Amino acid sequence: xxxxDFFRRWMTAAAAAVDREAERLTALDxxxxxxxxxxxxxxxxxxxxxxxxKEAPATPGAVLQLAGRQLISxxxxxxxxxxxxxxxxxxxxxxxxxxxxxxxxxxEALRAGVAAVATLGGAAPGDKTMLDALVPAVDALGESFxxxxxxxxxxxxxxxxxRARKGRxxxxxxxxxxxxxxxxxxxxxxxxxxAEAADx
Ligand code: ADP
Ligand code: MG
Ligand code: MG
Numbered sequence: 623x624x625x626x627d628f629f630r631r632w633m634t635a636a637a638a639a640v641d642r643e644a645e646r647l648t649a650l651d652x653x654x655x656x657x658x659x660x661x662x663x664x665x666x667x668x669x670x671x672x673x674x675x676k677e678a679p680a681t682p683g684a685v686l687q688l689a690g691r692q693l694i695s696x697x698x699x700x701x702x703x704x705x706x707x708x709x710x711x712x713x714x715x716x717x718x719x720x721x722x723x724x725x726x727x728x729x730e731a732l733r734a735g736v737a738a739v740a741t742l743g744g745a746a747p748g749d750k751t752m753l754d755a756l757v758p759a760v761d762a763l764g765e766s767f768x769x770x771x772x773x774x775x776x777x778x779x780x781x782x783x784x785r786a787r788k789g790r791x792x793x794x795x796x797x798x799x800x801x802x803x804x805x806x807x808x809x810x811x812x813x814x815x816x817a818e819a820a821d822x
Contacts, residue, residue: 623722623724624682624722624723624725624728626680626684626721628682629685630685632815633667633670633685633815635815635816635818635819637667637668637670639811640667646660646807647804647807647808648660648661650801650804654790654794654798654801654803656699656790659699659808662698662701666702666705666706667693670689670692670693673688673689673692680721682713682721683714683715683718683719685713686710686713687710687713687718689709690705690709690713691706692706694707694710700789700790701808703742704739704752704805705739705752705812707735708735709735710735711737712728712734715730715735725763728763729763729764736757736760739752739756745787745789749784750791751781751805752805754777754778754780754784755777755810756774756777756809756813758773758774758777759809767816768817771814771816773813774813775814777806777809778802778807778809781806783799783800784798785798791803
């Protein structure tokens with residue numbers, strides 16, 4: 623069973639990964655965006671970690687809802703509301719009463735979270751967005767957390783030849799081809815952080 627500590631570890635590992643990879647994320651956002659993806663997420667996840675320390679939410683659902691709210695309120699770019707919605711909807715689906723949740727329950731909640739991202743952004747897999755990593759990750763989660771992380775990484779890598787149909791990169795049309803999507807790359811970091819939290 624997965625308790626509030628597990629979800630806190632996930633968010634802390636995500637914040638550390640975003641810190642470590644901030645320059646790379648911003649560099650990826652330079653040719654097909656506005657070169658702020660790394661700094662956006664650094665600011666957002668730093669706020670997530672600070673809020674979790676201050677408020678110490680007691681259940682998995684409460685941890686994720688607080689994290690989602692922080693991302694929405696601190697990140698100005700598209701990725702803030704999108705990742706915020708992912709975590710908030712996942713947390714809402716888990717509810718705030720259960721002190722522990724099973725992996726099956728988490729899988730279903732993440733599926734709902736990813737669906738909420740697709741609804742909010744109007745994107746689908748193949749559009750060269752974070753969904754290209756998130757959707758295969760949720761599909762592989764039934765196997766293991768590590769399989770989900772691998773699927774997310776492969777999905778992010780596979781965005782390079784795609785033409786962007788959503789977000790800033792879509793303004794470039796054909797010129798977005800040949801560049802890896804920054805949001806799919808950070809989504810793979812988020813899923814890797816989940817596998818890290820599980821691997822203790
Ligand atoms: P902004 O583009 O506002 O500067 P960021 O640079 O933080 O925001 O995030 C850009 C990333 O957000 C993109 O690489 C893409 O993966 C993701 N993204 C943008 N628009 C959408 C959308 N409509 N649906 C899903 N993901 C999106
Ligand atoms: Mg940007
Ligand atoms: Mg921006």
